[in-house]
Amino acid sequence: MVMMALCAALALSSCKKNRYTPEEEDKIVPFGFTAVSQTAMVKSGDVDLLSNYYSDFGVWGIARNEDLEQPYILWSRNILEEVNQVEGTNEYIPEGAAYWLYGYKYNFIAIAPYQSAGVVVDSDDVMTVTLDLSGKYDEAEDDVEEDIYKYESSKYGFDVMAAVAETDVIGSQKPSSQALTFYHMMAKVCVAFEFKDDITGNEIPGNVKSMRICNIDSEGKYSISHSTTQNVPNVQTLPFSSDENVKPKQEEITLAPLDGHTTMNMNILPQNIADCVMYLEFEVTKEDQTKIEADNYMLALSAMPVLEYEANQWYNWKLIITPRAVYFAEPTVQPWVDGAQIPPVDIK
Numbered sequence: 001m002v003m004m005a006l007c008a009a010l011a012l013s014s015c016k017k018n019r020y021t022p023e024e025e026d027k028i029v030p031f032g033f034t035a036v037s038q039t040a041m042v043k044s045g046d047v048d049l050l051s052n053y054y055s056d057f058g059v060w061g062i063a064r065n066e067d068l069e070q071p072y073i074l075w076s077r078n079i080l081e082e083v084n085q086v087e088g089t090n091e092y093i094p095e096g097a098a099y100w101l102y103g104y105k106y107n108f109i110a111i112a113p114y115q116s117a118g119v120v121v122d123s124d125d126v127m128t129v130t131l132d133l134s135g136k137y138d139e140a141e142d143d144v145e146e147d148i149y150k151y152e153s154s155k156y157g158f159d160v161m162a163a164v165a166e167t168d169v170i171g172s173q174k175p176s177s178q179a180l181t182f183y184h185m186m187a188k189v190c191v192a193f194e195f196k197d198d199i200t201g202n203e204i205p206g207n208v209k210s211m212r213i214c215n216i217d218s219e220g221k222y223s224i225s226h227s228t229t230q231n232v233p234n235v236q237t238l239p240f241s242s243d244e245n246v247k248p249k250q251e252e253i254t255l256a257p258l259d260g261h262t263t264m265n266m267n268i269l270p271q272n273i274a275d276c277v278m279y280l281e282f283e284v285t286k287e288d289q290t291k292i293e294a295d296n297y298m299l300a301l302s303a304m305p306v307l308e309y310e311a312n313q314w315y316n317w318k319l320i321i322t323p324r325a326v327y328f329a330e331p332t333v334q335p336w337v338d339g340a341q342i343p344p345v346d347i348k
Helices: 002-017 022-026
Strands: 033-037 056-064 081-085 091-094 105-112 117-121 127-132 161-166 178-184 187-195 206-217 219-226 233-238 250-255 264-268 277-285 291-300 313-321 326-328 332-335
Touching (some): 033 105, 105 127, 105 178, 105 219, 161 219, 161 233, 187 206, 206 264, 250 264, 277 313, 291 326
Parallel strands (some): 033 178
Antiparallel strands (some): 056 081, 161 178, 187 264, 206 250, 206 277, 219 233, 277 291, 313 326, 313 332
């Protein structure tokens, strides 16, 4: 009898230690976000926070459970939810609450800033955005940042960024927040000049007063989706459909060298630049001290070796200016994060 009572007590103790507690799995936990930029702007490797650019973004999210037919749409099926930064932190909280649920796998697509695009999201987790930057360049303040690779002039440093993220199936331990890494949806162009005598080939004094580029598309349609690389967005340029009867709006960009800086940079939408035309205003002094000035010197960008400009790429142009002609050297193309590490090129 004593042995039977002891066995019963041990059995009860064992059951108590391993009992099912559904509240651990079913506990509803709201979530927020943390957000960084893909580009490390400082050589020390410090994280470049999204808040260095924007204090908000728009997000779309969906959660699926393999045992359930209907997914959990976190906010709206085809409208972005506004997400705002908690002042003084790297925490971002959506306007409407959404929750981590046990047994669900989550997918997110985000774009910054929140007011940057008209957005449609379909059932295949593809966000279609129409970006219209008409007037954006004019609205921005024309100021100079300390870091030449951040925004030399915010007037032409307007940027649109995108992020995607997907989770594993959520278990009983709910995440505290969802991390997002934002990649550039635009292409960055860095222009440097070199002045040479067309007879000796030696460097000679010169000065570019302004550079004007016409027919830059300021409107475009793009899709944002998950790529084969985890949490890296896939950005594709889409044509305007024939029934939309829309011709992309075009912008004229005028750049002038900034005090203390020796390059001209601008961000443009992904596009084909074959129809773009550049006009230069410059002066150059020949070795015999003869000064030559040019106003509205035209260069057709169709002569460039690279015409298709893609999202999140950094394009380095080098223009050789001589007393008789101007021509492009072979441009270099690399991911934005790598391009930002190239030292500035002096304008001679």
